[in-house]
Amino acid sequence: MRAAVITFPGTNRDGDVSRALRASGADVTPTWHADHALPAGTDLVVLPGGFSYGDYLRAGAIAARANIMDAVRAHAARGGLVLAICNGFQIACEAGLLPGVLVRNANLRFVCRRQTLKVERADCVFTGHYRRDQVINVCIAHGEGNYICDAGTLARIEGEGLVAFRYCDAAGSLTPDANPNGSLNHIAGIYSANLRVLGMMPHPENLTEQLTGGADGKPLFDSLGRAA
Amino acid sequence: MKARVTITLKNGVLDPQGKAIEGALGSLGIPGIASVRQGKVFDIELTGQDIKAAEAALNTACEKLLANTVIEHYRVEFPG
Numbered sequence: 001m002r003a004a005v006i007t008f009p010g011t012n013r014d015g016d017v018s019r020a021l022r023a024s025g026a027d028v029t030p031t032w033h034a035d036h037a038l039p040a041g042t043d044l045v046v047l048p049g050g051f052s053y054g055d056y057l058r059a060g061a062i063a064a065r066a067n068i069m070d071a072v073r074a075h076a077a078r079g080g081l082v083l084a085i086c087n088g089f090q091i092a093c094e095a096g097l098l099p100g101v102l103v104r105n106a107n108l109r110f111v112c113r114r115q116t117l118k119v120e121r122a123d124c125v126f127t128g129h130y131r132r133d134q135v136i137n138v139c140i141a142h143g144e145g146n147y148i149c150d151a152g153t154l155a156r157i158e159g160e161g162l163v164a165f166r167y168c169d170a171a172g173s174l175t176p177d178a179n180p181n182g183s184l185n186h187i188a189g190i191y192s193a194n195l196r197v198l199g200m201m202p203h204p205e206n207l208t209e210q211l212t213g214g215a216d217g218k219p220l221f222d223s224l225g226r227a228a
Numbered sequence: 229m230k231a232r233v234t235i236t237l238k239n240g241v242l243d244p245q246g247k248a249i250e251g252a253l254g255s256l257g258i259p260g261i262a263s264v265r266q267g268k269v270f271d272i273e274l275t276g277q278d279i280k281a282a283e284a285a286l287n288t289a290c291e292k293l294l295a296n297t298v299i300e301h302y303r304v305e306f307p308g
Binding site for chain 1: 242
């Protein structure tokens with residue numbers, strides 16, 4: 001697995017996601033936003049978390065128009081893998097790689113805490129090392145993670161099984177209190193129609209070793225690292 | 229020539245910031261406010277004088293960057 005981890009001005013999770021990928025067996029090439037091409041042989045593009053361009057205009061809006069994004073769109077159009085985390089998810093939506101948009105959290109608060117998620121499917125390249133309906137404990141840290149889209153898009157995402165993760169309580173129930181940001185249907189992450197692009201607000205790269213308080217993020221990188 | 233681009237949220241899109249502002253105006257005792265929706269304004273200085281060309285360029289700017297048309301409407305005006 002050859003991964004290109006893109007750094008935009010204001011990206012701050014590129015280091016940890018690269019470390020998590022390498023620990024799971026991937027070759028990682030740091031890639032600069034102003035480049036026009038991805039490294040040769042890239043299997044996976046990672047859009048990491050952070051605050052690209054200080055969230056100016058809309059979160060992810062300016063990064064989504066960076067030079068490298070034409071190459072990322074072409075990579076996705078060829079069926080290449082894209083993992084977009086937190087600000088990366090916002091960038092992926094703004095760039096048209098995924099439908100919908102992430103708006104201000106419904107309670108207007110920046111949330112930074114541990115959060116339980118339900119794994120909706122374990123039959124794709126990102127989640128093969130999880131079990132379906134497994135409840136995992138991860139970190140969230142965002143002010144604009146409230147996923148919304150129009151009713152037709154939501155029906156399509158749900159109908160085609162494109163929800164990757166949902167916010168839930170420790171028992172796996174979708175209680176109102178377990179939704180940290182107001183996202184439609186508790187959506188924490190979604191796939192593209194071909195299941196090759198994953199966008200998610202939580203940070204799996206924060207918890208890949210017991211040393212940092214848990215390792216529930218590691219199976220995601222193991223699933224990817226050992227694929228292809 | 230000057231142009232003004234106004235971005236507003238589409239109907240039905242939740243606006244928690246507008247709601248918070250609405251609440252704050254209520255607590256200030258300002259009367260008669262039914263609801264508040266927050267938007268954005270861009271004042272843009274143009275190099276040419278051709279309104280038709282400028283309008284086309286600014287519509288493209290809105291579609292490509294200034295607005296997210298999933299949730300937002302835009303309006304381009306040329307105030308006096």
